[in-house]
Amino acid sequence: DDRELENELTQKDADARINEEKEKMEEKKNLADEATAQYFEFKRSVAKQAVNSRSGKPLAVKDIENCITNEKKKEDEVIAVRLENIKLMNKLKKRETQLKQKEELADGLHLIDFEQLKIENQTYNEKIEERNEELLKLRKKITTTVQVLTHVKEKLQFVQGENAGQREILKHVEFEVAKKRDILSRTKQARDSLRIDNVKLRKKCGLIGQEALLRDLEVRKDDTDGLNKAIEDLQNRHIELLMQVDGVRQKVDAAKVHTM
Numbered sequence: 258d259d260r261e262l263e264n265e266l267t268q269k270d271a272d273a274r275i276n277e278e279k280e281k282m283e284e285k286k287n288l289a290d291e292a293t294a295q296y297f298e299f300k301r302s303v304a305k306q307a308v309n310s311r312s313g314k315p316l317a318v319k320d321i322e323n324c325i326t327n328e329k330k331k332e333d334e335v336i337a338v339r340l341e342n343i344k345l346m347n348k349l350k351k352r353e354t355q356l357k358q359k360e361e362l363a364d365g366l367h368l369i370d371f372e373q374l375k376i377e378n379q380t381y382n383e384k385i386e387e388r389n390e391e392l393l394k395l396r397k398k399i400t401t402t403v404q405v406l407t408h409v410k411e412k413l414q415f416v417q418g419e420n421a422g423q424r425e426i427l428k429h430v431e432f433e434v435a436k437k438r439d440i441l442s443r444t445k446q447a448r449d450s451l452r453i454d455n456v457k458l459r460k461k462c463g464l465i466g467q468e469a470l471l472r473d474l475e476v477r478k479d480d481t482d483g484l485n486k487a488i489e490d491l492q493n494r495h496i497e498l499l500m501q502v503d504g505v506r507q508k509v510d511a512a513k514v515h516t517m
Contacts, residue, residue: 293332297325413512420505427498434491441488448481 304321455474 297329301325409512413509416505416508416512420502420509423498423502423505427502430491430495430498434495437484437488437491441484444481444484448477451477 301321304316304324305318307316451474
């Protein structure tokens with residue numbers, strides 16, 4: 258309440274001073290206007306007594322009035338410029354006062370702001386360092402992945418080349434097996450024919466005393482056994498090659514899956 262009362266008294270005092278200054282200003286303005294009117298009336302009377310230097314005739318009243326009117330306009334412009342200058346000077350003083358107050362207030366805040374900025378800057382630097390470490394780890398991981406991928410591709414190419422070679426070997430073995438089978442088939446047919454002939458000969462005359470026939474039969478039997486053994490070996494080899502090819506195919510499929 259005391260503060261409100263103090264503010265009210267201060268406001269009333271200020272209003273009274275303002276009114277007093279306004280009255281003084283109005284009085285001075287009236288005096289200035291009166292002096293100005295007397296000044297221009299004096300100039301008008303002097304101008305009416307003046308003579309043109311060229312024609313020797315008195316100055317025309319119209320020209321005198323125009324000259325006085327123009328001078329009044331110039332005087333009004335000067336007054337307006339002076340008032341504007343006063344206003345600007347007052348604004349300048351006000352801004353300078355505000356700036357000085359802000360500077361006095363900022364002197365205590367600058368250090369606080371600086372320390373706060375240092376803390377924020379340190380936080381940002383730590384975050385940047387963390388991001389750099391994560392980026393470095395990611396780059397190392399990418400490098401390792403590229404190396405593994407390159408190794409897998411090289412291994413895949415090697416396995417594919419090895420698979421192609423095994424396929425060529427398999428084709429050759431299959432060709433040999435087919436050829437041996439054809440020989441075996443003809444041999445079996447010859448054997449069956451010889452058996453039939455042998456049976457017929459046995460029926461006609463036994464083998465006793467037929468040494469040449471017995472030797473020929475033994476030779477043919479040995480040849481047949483040898484061919485059967487060769488066919489069995491080729492079949493076993495064929496099975497082994499098929500298993501190798503199947504293993505190579507499984508490696509290729511595994512390498513493709515790893516690459517994906």
